[in-house]
Each structure stands twice: as structure tokens, then as C-alpha cells.
Amino acid sequence: MIPRLTGRTSQDTRPAPDGFDRRLIAPMILGSVLNPINSSMIAVALVPIGIAFGAPPAETVWLVSALYLATAVGQPVIGRLVDMYGPRRLYLAATALVGVAGLMGALAPSLGVLIASRVLLGFGTSAAFPAAMRLTRSEAERTGQDSPAGVLTALAVSAQTVAVIGPTLGGLLIGASGWHLVFTVNVPLSAACLVLGVLWLPKAEPAERHQRMDLPGMALFAFLLVSLMLFLMDPRLDRWYLPALTLLAAAAFAARELRVPDPFVDLRVLGGNGPLIATYVRQFLANVTSYAFLYGYTQWLEEGRGLSASAAGLVLLPLSGAALVVASLTGRREAIRAKLLTGAVLQIAGCAALLLFDAHSPVWVLLATGVLLGIPQGLLGLAAQNALYRQAGPERIGSAAGLLRTFMYLGALGASAATATFFPHRADTGGLHGLALFMLAGSALLLAITLPDRSLARLTPQPRQAPRKA
Known part of the structure; x- marks a missing residue:
């Protein structure tokens, strides 16, 4: 059994407020907007990036698809790790990865490296939402006040707002100093998340040692999801093997998850x-x-x-x-x-x-x-x-x-x-x-x-x- 995460532990001696700890809201919201801002800003950067690398739209579209693929796989995988090890560790590690990916993208010498940086961005932006949900649950358990609607609304509204202004912000950054700034902006955002996370996210008790990571289950889940999404991105009869691989991976995944004591799903x-x-x-x-x-x-x-x-x-x-x-x-x-x-x-x-x-x-x-x-x-x-x-x-x-x-x-x-x-x-x-x-x-x-x-x-x-x- 995994120990219940609480809002404050013996490792965190700061006095906790009686109600929802509002110090958590800033890192929760800032971390949660990393994904929508990177999803939306890239829309206005595809053309200048294509010109810079001499790449057609059929290739630059992977800058969009790579983030979707990585995030779709990364969200549940990292969410499971949040459940096992607590939100603080995963939040800090993932938001640090966002900064690394942003710097990698800004200095990318080729389109391939740029796409790789988008994959890292997808994984790096996958921790904040599961961490926010976990923190909201733990605060409800700590305070006995089970009314998270206001916090969940703040997360939703902030993500929607950033998605709306993302293309405009991206256009301003590109106009100021080229498409590289669309990636560079992740560095200060990552730094802000790290500072807020270190200062205000509670330290959680470690998971019990007998709880094991289901790495084969995670790998099978990633394989079936990637094959399915690759087919959905370009569904054609000559790509019949992708849904076939998806079904095989799904069967193997189900057989494993029903057999192991600590399944991924x-x-x-x-x-x-x-x-x-x-x-x-x-x-x-x-x-x-x-x-x-x-x-x-x-x-x-x-x-x-x-x-x-x-x-x-x-x-x-x-x-x-x-x-x-x-x-x-x-x-x-x-x-x-x-x-x-x-x-x-x-x-x-x-x-x-x-x-x-x-x-x-x-x-x-x-x-x-x-x-x-x-x-x-x-x-x-x-x-x-x-x-x-x-x-x-x-x-x-x-x-x-x-x-x-x-x-x-x-x-x-x-x-x-x-x-x-x-x-x-x-x-x-x-x-x-x-x-x-x-x-x-x-x-x-x-x-x-x-x-x-x-x-x-x-x-x-x-x-x-x-x-x-x-």
C-alpha cells in the first residue's frame, strides 16, 4: 500500500495554513501552462523555421506532432511516478528538463535536433498537471475541506488563456529576434518553476520500497499509443500495419497488467x-x-x-x-x-x-x-x-x-x-x-x-x- 501523501511532512517544518495552502497555486499554474504555451507558440514559428532549415511543411509539421506524441505518452507515465514518489520530485525534474529542451531548441543546428527538443519539451511539460491534481487531493485530505473547484478552475482558465495568447506572444518574440526565442523563453519559465517549486512545494514521504515501477508495462503502453497516434496522424490503407501493431501491443499490455502485482495501469x-x-x-x-x-x-x-x-x-x-x-x-x-x-x-x-x-x-x-x-x-x-x-x-x-x-x-x-x-x-x-x-x-x-x-x-x-x- 502506498502511504497517503499529506500537505506537510516531518521533512517540512513550515506551519501549514488551516485552508488550502495558496502558496501551492503559483507553481501549480506556472507548471501547467508550460504545455499550452509550447503547443500554441509553435504555430506561428513553423514557416520561419522551414525557411531557416529549407524544410517543407511535411517535415516541419513534426514539430507539432512530436510534442503531442511525447505528451500523450508522458502524462500517464509521469503521473504514475507522481503517485509513487510524490509531486515535488517529478515536478522539479520535469520542469528542469523544460529548460534544457528550450536551450537545446534555441541552439539547434538542424531540424532533427529541433524535433528532438520538442520531444523533450513534451516529456518535461507532462508532470505539472498530474502533480497539481495530486497536490489538490493531498490538501483536501490535510484540511478536510474537499472543495477543489476553485483550484481546478484556476488551472483550466490559465491554460486556456495561455493557449489564446500563445500565437500572439510567439509572433512578438519572432518579430523581436527570430524563431529561436520561441524556444529560449522556456529557460526563464523553467527557472521560475524550479524556484517556486523548491520554495513552496511540500516534501512528501517516500514511497514504500516494495512498490516497483512497471517498466515493461510502461514500454508496452508507450508502444501501443505511439503506433495508434502515428496512424491517426495520417490514416491510409497502406499503413494498415500500424493499427495491427496497436492491437498486438494492447493485448500484450492487458495480459501483463492483469498479471503483475504493481501494474502501471x-x-x-x-x-x-x-x-x-x-x-x-x-x-x-x-x-x-x-x-x-x-x-x-x-x-x-x-x-x-x-x-x-x-x-x-x-x-x-x-x-x-x-x-x-x-x-x-x-x-x-x-x-x-x-x-x-x-x-x-x-x-x-x-x-x-x-x-x-x-x-x-x-x-x-x-x-x-x-x-x-x-x-x-x-x-x-x-x-x-x-x-x-x-x-x-x-x-x-x-x-x-x-x-x-x-x-x-x-x-x-x-x-x-x-x-x-x-x-x-x-x-x-x-x-x-x-x-x-x-x-x-x-x-x-x-x-x-x-x-x-x-x-x-x-x-x-x-x-x-x-x-x-x-
Whole structure:
């Protein structure tokens, strides 16, 4: 049995406040925004990087895919290590890796080295979210105040905000001193995380020595996930061997995890936790729709509607603005089932609205649809975080949180594949309507698996008695 992590230990003699230790919020938020800022800034750097190395878009796109692949694998793996050894060690080691990767990218002599630095960035940015979930759980246990909605909202809103401003920030950095600054900025961010982490993250008791790392299980999980994601990035009949390898790796992974005493993913517990599995499926479906809209709608605005790139960017602002406002206003109330149902219904309405679009649709309709589909982004992300916090076992909250992010990235890659399918040559209106029907089906499925799930209504804060002081 793994010892329960508490907010303060014998190694940490600072007096702990009676409520949630707000000193934890700064390192939690700063660490959690490292991934979205690196995911979004690279969008405006792909063209200048391609010019610098003489690389076509088919090669520079790996700067995006490499981060997704590394993060999708790294989140649950590092989350499991957070569960075993505590959040402080993994947070400090991973954020230090971010600084190394940033420096490596800034000095990269070739595109290959640059892609390698993005892989390291993916792993380095994978610890903060599982660590934040673990810290939130341990603070609830220490204080007896089980109401994490405000903290989880701060994490979600900060990540969304950074994702919105990331391209603008990247453009300013590139304009100031070239694309290298998009990587160099990770060095001071890493240093700030290290300082805040050393000062304020609590030292946790070490895990019991009999708890072993399931390295073969982690390797099999990474193999099946990479083969699946490589296929989703470019699904073609001549790449049939990738899903075949995925199935073989999944079978081997399941056979091992059901046999070993300390599995990486406890399939016996996960298999008996239907509500948590449903949360992962909902996370996947919600992000397939949101990313398909982001990728496909943006391309259609430029090619099908005839807007310039800058005008298309302005039309997308209401999407991000609506998500931020809704997350900020509703974050402190968990209301998980209500958020999921409202988000699914609004996604259906927004996808249906896309079926009415043509090359002459007025701008106000474009803006209104962005708002309509931005609201679910704010609701569904918060609902998934809060549901996972309530449904996952306390001893595996880190790895469970990492898997939630993995399903988000799988949704993003599925959306990318769908966009490529419906826009084989150019983003015309017929392709947009086909993509809208695909999104509509996913949103309807999201509603269908949420509506009968009465367990969601029971996911409410359970007050606990705070431990007595000696």
C-alpha cells in the first residue's frame, strides 16, 4: 500500500495554513501552462523555421506532432511516478528538463535536433498537471475541506488563456529576434518553476520500497499509443500495419497488467470503474469536436469564405473569449452533469449551424457560431477535470489525470485526421458540411452517454474531518 501523501511532512517544518495552502497555486499554474504555451507558440514559428532549415511543411509539421506524441505518452507515465514518489520530485525534474529542451531548441543546428527538443519539451511539460491534481487531493485530505473547484478552475482558465495568447506572444518574440526565442523563453519559465517549486512545494514521504515501477508495462503502453497516434496522424490503407501493431501491443499490455502485482495501469480497478472510463470517453468525444472545429473551420474561413489569415484569426477570438468567460463564471460550482449536458447540447446546435454556412455567410453569423461552440469548451473541460477528481482513486490520481490528457490528445489527432479526410484538396463548403456531420455525430454520442449517467449527479464534495492536531 502506498502511504497517503499529506500537505506537510516531518521533512517540512513550515506551519501549514488551516485552508488550502495558496502558496501551492503559483507553481501549480506556472507548471501547467508550460504545455499550452509550447503547443500554441509553435504555430506561428513553423514557416520561419522551414525557411531557416529549407524544410517543407511535411517535415516541419513534426514539430507539432512530436510534442503531442511525447505528451500523450508522458502524462500517464509521469503521473504514475507522481503517485509513487510524490509531486515535488517529478515536478522539479520535469520542469528542469523544460529548460534544457528550450536551450537545446534555441541552439539547434538542424531540424532533427529541433524535433528532438520538442520531444523533450513534451516529456518535461507532462508532470505539472498530474502533480497539481495530486497536490489538490493531498490538501483536501490535510484540511478536510474537499472543495477543489476553485483550484481546478484556476488551472483550466490559465491554460486556456495561455493557449489564446500563445500565437500572439510567439509572433512578438519572432518579430523581436527570430524563431529561436520561441524556444529560449522556456529557460526563464523553467527557472521560475524550479524556484517556486523548491520554495513552496511540500516534501512528501517516500514511497514504500516494495512498490516497483512497471517498466515493461510502461514500454508496452508507450508502444501501443505511439503506433495508434502515428496512424491517426495520417490514416491510409497502406499503413494498415500500424493499427495491427496497436492491437498486438494492447493485448500484450492487458495480459501483463492483469498479471503483475504493481501494474502501471491497474486494469482490474479501472475495469470496475465504469464512471471513470465514461469520463475518458467523454473527454475524447468532446475534444474531437472542439479540435475539428478549430482546425477545419479555420481552414474554411480562409479558403471557403475567402478571409485573410489575420481576419480569420479575429473571427476565432469569440470562440476563445466565450470559453474563458464561461469557465471563469461557472468554475466554482462543480455541477458536473449539468455542464456536460449543456455543453453537449450546445455542441450539437453549433454543428447543426455549420450545415447552413456557405461562401457568403455574413460575418456576424460566423462570430455567433464561434461563441456558440466556445461555450462548450469552457464547460466540458471543467466538467472532465472535476469528474476525474471525484472518480479516480486517491492513490492513483496522478496517473488517472495523465490518462485524461492522453484522451484529449487522441481527440485532437482524431480531429486532425477527420479534417484531412473531408478537405482532401482544399477547404471548400462541401467539405465543411461533411465535417459538420462528423462533429454532429460525435456530439450526439457525447449527449447519449451522458444523459443516462445518473452517477454524475452524485459527484458532489464530501466533507472530511480534518486531522486532529497533536
